[in-house]
Amino acid sequence: MEGRPRRSALYMPGSNTRALEKAKAIPADALIFDLEDAVAPDAKIQAREQVCAAVKEGGYGGREVVIRVNALETPWGAQDIIAACEAAPDAILVPKVIHSGDIISAAKLLQSVHAPEKVRLWAMMETPMAILNARTIAATAVYKDNRLSCLVMGTNDLIKESRARALHDRFAVVPWLAMTLVAARAYKLDIIDGVYNDFRDEVGLRDECERGRILGMDGKTLIHPSQVGPCNEIFSPTQEEVDWSRQVIDAFGQPENEKKGVIVVDGHMVERLHFAMAQRTVAIAEQIRQMEKACG
Template sequence: MARVYAALHKGGNVMQGRPRRSVLYMPGSNERALEKAKTLPADALILDLEDAVAPDEKLKARAQVCSAVKGGGYGAREVVIRVNALETPWGTEDILAACDAEPDAILVPKVVHAGDIVSVAKILQGVHAPDKIRLWAMMETPMAILNARTIAATAVYAENRLCCLVMGTNDLIKESRARALHDRFAVVPWLAMTLVAARAYRLDIIDGVYNDFRDEKGLRDECERGRTLGMDGKTLIHPSQVGPCNEIFSPTQEEVDWARKVIDAFGHPENEKKGVIVVEGRMVERLHFAMAQRTVTIAEQIREMEGACV
C-alpha cells in the first residue's frame, strides 16, 4: 500500500498532461487517409488496425500504418496505433510491429480488466520498447465500466505505461441495449464513473464519438456537455469535427487569465507556504493553484501547436 500511495502522489498533485482535445480515428487500410492526417489540426490521431479494418485487410493495414509512423511527418500531433485485441489472430503481431514503429501510444481495445493492460505492458517490457510508448485503454464494455477503478489503478506502476482512457460509447450502447438519445441520458453515468476512476489515478480520459458528422450543432452540444463533465477531449470520426472540438475543449482566454492570476498570487513570497489565499476577493486553495498550472500549460502547448500548423 505504501508503494501505491508513493507512486500515485509522486511529483505532487499536478497533472500537467498535453492537449488531447480532438482525437481523430483514421482507418489504417486507407493510405490516402494516413497521408491526409498529416495536414489536419487534430491534437491526436488514432491509426486504426481494429474496427475500421476488414479481416482480409488486417495485414496490409498493419504494414501501412507502421510504415507511416516510421516515416513521420505528423508534427506535434500525438500518434496512436489501435491494435487488435490479444486474443485475435492479429493482436500480438500488431503490438510487436507497433513497438518497432514507435508511436506515441498503443491503444488497447476491448479492455475488461486490469490484466489486459498488464499483459500488453509485459509484451512491451519483453521487447524493450522505447519508454516514450504509452498505453491507452478502450473502455467499451459493461465489464470495463464495472472494473474502471482497477483498470485505472494499473497506472500506479510506471511499467504499465497507462496514461489515458478512451470511451467506446457506441459499443457500450450496443452491449447495454440503451437508447442512443441526443442527451445521452443512459451514457452519462458510465462516463462519470470512468472519469472519476481516471482522475483518481491521474489519467486523461477521452469522450466517445458523435456519429452524425454532418450535424455540427449536435456535435457542439455533445462536446460542451462532455467538457462540463470533465472530459479532456473527444474521439472523432471525420476531419470536419476537429475544428469545433478544438474550440470547445480549449481553455478560454478568461480561464487562462484567471489561472495566471492564481499562479502569480501563490508565487508571492508571503503566500508560498499558505494553503488558502484571497485573489480578487475570491478564496483560492492549493488545489486551484494546481488546476491553474495545468490550464496554463495546456494553453501554451495549444498555442505552440497552432503556430506550428500555420
C-alpha cells in the first residue's frame, strides 16, 4: 500500500475560481477538483481550463491534488483526461466506473499522451454494476501500467440507483462498502468512503466517520470545508495506536527477533503481519505530523 494519509478528500467545484484558491488553506489530505457533477454542461470547458491552470500553478502544499474528469463516453471526457495529464495532478478520478475496461481505457489514454509517472488513477464506485464488478475493477491494479491506486465510494448515486433509503445507520449501504473494501484490500488499494450530505450536522458526520473507520475505510469524501477537521481527527491514528506500533517495530528490530515470525510484546502475541501494520501506522502518523507542521 502507498501509505499516504487520505483521511479527508474534499470535493471542490471546478467552475469556482474562488474555491480553487481557497483550497490552498484548507487542511484536507486530498482536494478533488470536480469537472463532473459540480459543473453545468455549458461551463465544462471553462472549468477544465480553470482547474488545469490552478493545478499547474500549484501552491497546495503537501495535499494530494486530484481532478475528477467527466466520463469517457461524454463529449468532455477524453479531453478532460488529456488536459489533466498536461496539468499533472497527483491523480485523475474516473467517474461512473462499471467494469475493468473503464480503468484500462483511461490508463491507455494516459499512456498515449505520456502522462507523468506520478499521475495515478482513482475509480468512482457509484453504480450497482460497479459493486458487482468490484473485484475485477480492483484487479486492474495488478498491472502497473493501469496506475490504479484508490477506490472512491459514490454512496449518493448508489442509494439513488438501488432505491434504498438513506438512513443514518446506513443499513443498506454497509454491505456495498464492505464488498468494495475487501476487493480494494485484496489488490492493495486504498478506499475512501462516500460523502455525508448534512454539513451542518457534525454529530452525524462524526458518527458516520467512526463507523467508516471501524469498517476499515482510509478516509471520507467531503462536501464542505467544515467537515475536514472532524474527519481528520477520527481517521488519524490515535497516540495509543502509534505508541503500540512503535513498540512492535522496536521489538521486531531486536537482533534475537529478526528472523522470528511470532514474538511476545507486552504480553501479547504479535505476528509479522502486525509488524507491517505497525510500520504503516507510524508512517501515516509521521506524514500527518509533517503536513500539519507545513500548514502551520
